[in-house]
Amino acid sequence: MTIHAPSFGPVSLRNLSRGFGQKTILNDITLDIPRGQFVALLGESGSGKTTLLRALAGLDDDAVTQGDFRTPRNTSVLFQDARLLPWMSVIDNLTLGLRRSDAKVAASAMLDSVGLGDKADVWPATLSGGQKQRAALARSLLRQPELLLADEPFGALDALTRMRMHGLLFRLVERRKPTVVLVTHDVDEALLLSDRILVLKDGRIAEDHQVALPHPRSTGHPTFVELRQTLLRSLGVETNLV
Numbered sequence: 468m469t470i471h472a473p474s475f476g477p478v479s480l481r482n483l484s485r486g487f488g489q490k491t492i493l494n495d496i497t498l499d500i501p502r503g504q505f506v507a508l509l510g511e512s513g514s515g516k517t518t519l520l521r522a523l524a525g526l527d528d529d530a531v532t533q534g535d536f537r538t539p540r541n542t543s544v545l546f547q548d549a550r551l552l553p554w555m556s557v558i559d560n561l562t563l564g565l566r567r568s569d570a571k572v573a574a575s576a577m578l579d580s581v582g583l584g585d586k587a588d589v590w591p592a593t594l595s596g597g598q599k600q601r602a603a604l605a606r607s608l609l610r611q612p613e614l615l616l617a618d619e620p621f622g623a624l625d626a627l628t629r630m631r632m633h634g635l636l637f638r639l640v641e642r643r644k645p646t647v648v649l650v651t652h653d654v655d656e657a658l659l660l661s662d663r664i665l666v667l668k669d670g671r672i673a674e675d676h677q678v679a680l681p682h683p684r685s686t687g688h689p690t691f692v693e694l695r696q697t698l699l700r701s702l703g704v705e706t707n708l709v
């Protein structure tokens with residue numbers, strides 16, 4: 468399936484393929500994402516979501532494209548584990564490698580905005596899982612990325628913390644409007660946050676849904692419920708049991 472977004476955006480790839488051994492994981496994927504769009508990437512386990520994200524992040528030299536492959540230089544990646552360096556304070560983790568004279572001030576402000584203003588000088592090991600992910604999010608956004616790639620960033624968090632993180636991510640992203648690709652297993656997370664939902668299946672983008680619902684979204688909205696059922700069915704979940 469070839470997907471053309473309304474305008475040529477910061478992410479543009481043509482005929483991306485990737486296999487491991489004899490197994491094709493991504494099969495000729497073509498995708499355009501307009502600037503500032505929030506895209507959620509769904510798919511069953513093993514469908515290739517992380518493989519696609521790694522290719523977009525430029526972390527996979529063996530992903531093959533024919534023709535265009537464009538992503539912004541200023542891209543941040545957020546993983547399921549926070550990947551903070553344990554021997555550096557939280558604020559030093561944020562400013563590491565950041566070349567701007569106001570790095571400390573900007574990092575402090577970013578920590579404030581994720582609710583970790585009082586944790587600047589502590590070791591990462593003293594943070595809870597949710598706090599670590601907030602620090603990782605702060606580190607990513609401090610780079611003011613044009614593209615934020617997030618691979619199940621809330622996957623390891625409990626349900627309540629996850630809900631808080633949804634609100635936080637949405638508010639922070641609204642400020643600067645980077646383009647976002649969020650890999651998730653969670654259909655509600657995709658529906659609550661994104662402008663567009665892609666479903667990866669059999670190596671291809673099998674479905675491409677626009678989510679034209681205003682924010683904040685209600686899980687009870689009829690369009691939400693309908694799209695939720697469609698997506699769950701696509702993911703092989705019996706919706707009458709949900």
Ligand SMILES: Nc1ncnc2c1ncn2[C@@H]1O[C@H](COP(=O)(O)OP(=O)(O)OP(=O)(O)O)[C@@H](O)[C@H]1O
Binds near residue numbers: 518
């Ligand atoms: N480095 C690798 N070597 C061999 N096979 C790999 C490698 N990386 C991924 N794969 C295989 O590619 C397929 C897709 O993996 P990928 O991690 O992209 O799926 P996913 O959709 O992100 O899965 P999940 O939702 O379970 O995280 C899987 O079958 C996986 O075993």
